[in-house]
Amino acid sequence: MKAKVSEEEWAIRVDLAAAYRLVAHHGWDDLIFTHLSARVPGPEHHFLLNPYQLMFEEVTASSLVKVDIHGNPVGPTPFITNPAGFTIHSAIHMAREDAHAVMHLHTPAGQAVAAHEEGLLPLTQTAMLVRSDLAFHDYEGVATDLDERERLVADLGDKGGMILRNHGTLAVGRNVGECFVKLYFIERACQAQIMALSAGDRVSNPPQGTAELAAEQGAAGLAMAANLLAWPALKRKAYRLDPGFAT
Known part of the structure; x- marks a missing residue:
């Protein structure tokens, strides 16, 4: 595959494959049923999505499927893609010029916060760092209805993340690394919230004004730290875990 695509596309494929491996490493994968995507440079509005039948720990740069805005593979591939993944990701990629990467998870902590009436609470520093950049979208069933795309986009607005109520979490980024780090912060905040609330009702709320600060x-x-510091370190970790993702 490397010889068949541009250097820019190959670099994005390697980053996205690394993100899949890191999601698996953190235990955020849901068998084969969630998805991370990245836009391919060019006027065709193509983007990369995971092969539906592969575990995240098996995804490689070459196995990622390039699809068009209708969800059809661009070029021959032995793989299929997730229809719900196409609905959610295509909506955001087509509507947001800055949405070069979109990542969506179904972790237990993310789903638990998505089921909480008040969503993500300002209980931890991590939550406070990302909470004001989160949107919410009400559950409409498994996301196979293309009509839902307009409502997803309207609810997301210009935010960098979203809680899909009763469903899971989502992040948007200008590149794969930025998107992954945003998702990490959202997931970490959700996990801490569930742990804090399960420990009893004597929760310490932050002093007035500190959440806004x-x-x-x-x-x-956050974006600067992601691009310059965290993502390069995370890619090095992905290579240490298994450099095969970059093939």
Whole structure:
């Protein structure tokens, strides 16, 4: 595959395959039923999605499936893609010019917060850093109805993340690394919230004004930290775990 695509597309394939492996490493995968995608540069509006029948730990740069805006594979492939993944990801990729990567998970902690009436609470620094950049979308059933795309996009607006109520979490980024780190923060915040609430009702809320301050700090520094520091380190970890993802 490397010889058949541009250097830019291959670099994106390697990053996205690394993200799949890291999701599996963190235990965030849901068998084969969630999805991470990345836009392919060019006017054709193509994007990369996981082969539906592969575990995340098996995904490689070459096995990622390039699809068009109708969900049809671009070029021959032995793999199929997830219809729900196409619905959610195509909606955001087509509507947001900055949505070069979109990642969606069904972790137990993410689903638990998605089922909570108040969503993500400002209980931890991690939650406060990302909470103001989160949107919410009401559950409409398994996302196979293309009509839902308009409502997804409207609810997301210009936010960098979303809680899909009764469903899971989602992040949007200008590249794969930025998107992954946003998703990490969202998932970490969800996990901490469930742990805190399960420990009893004596929860310590932050002093007045600090949640807003942390939100400003997150908006200013999260993307820079992701691109310059965290993602390069995470890719090195992916190579240490199994360099086969980059084939």
